[in-house]
Amino acid sequence: MSDKILPPLDRDQLIMQAAALANHLARAGVQWMPRPNLDTVQTLKSRFEAASATSSVDNAASSVAQNARPPVVDSGGTPSGGAAAAPSPPPPTQPPPRRPALSPMLVGEAGKPYPGVSLPVAQRESELAALASEVAACQRCPQLVRCRTQTVFGEGNAAARVVFFGEGPGADEDRSGRPFVGKAGQLLTKMIQACKFSREEVYILNTVKCRPPGNRNPEPEEIANCRPYFEKQIELIRPEYIVCLGAVSGQALLDSKLSVGRLRGQFHPYFDSKVIVTYHPAYLLRNPAAKKAAWEDLQMMLRDAGLI
Known part of the structure; x- marks a missing residue:
């Protein structure tokens, strides 16, 4: 989680960042491009x-003419230039494809769109x-009702590009009502700032x-009760x-029983x-050595978003 100054973006990175920004604006319901002229589109x-x-x-006619042209034969009855026709030169090597605007690392096909329409930010905040x-x-x-001081709903930007999804409130969160x-x-704040x-x-x-009492993991029934929220x-x-x-939020959201070690390092x-x-x-x-792996996961997201 270094604070070193990042080098200037190259052309591909700028394209990736512009594509990610356009996607975010569309998600937020912002009309930022002019609508196309349908008559002009049809004409083009x-x-x-x-x-x-x-x-x-033209290409088909050229191919037919090329194939119909007879070979030049010398007096010995073999094609000119030697005892056997020289093999056709291999096609020129194609340049490597440009990398896509967004990383293709998504596991399987992208999920279906969220139901309904994307609401304006003010309406999201109200809801x-x-x-x-x-x-x-x-x-x-x-049991949780008896133990809680107050509920901890969540906080932040209603049009955020990134959501951080944790397990459950602890003692400090229970007192303050904030996650x-x-x-x-x-x-986590340092990770976000990094x-x-x-x-x-x-x-x-x-x-x-x-x-949960004693900061234990939420029970499956408790997660199921909170799932609609x-x-x-x-x-x-x-x-x-x-x-x-962590495993609790990852398994709950993805309906999986795999460990963090099996789920991390890829997009779902x-x-x-x-x-x-x-x-x-x-x-x-508790395990500072794992910070390197966590930072690698966040960097994977930042690269995909065109931010590094």
């Missing part, structure tokens, strides 16, 4: 198709606030909204990337967001 299409048809006919009020009154998990404010939260974001630019939430949050925000912090689809699974900041505090 007709010209292109006519030119392509003419080119195909998130209404959902937060519903969560505050939730009584679905009797990731303890020691693990301080490390990605050249601020906490205000991303969105942070957990699988469950109440602190965190799924609705993500659906409203429609992030480009979802960073799952969730609707049309790209999911990265990496180590939870609390795990990194």
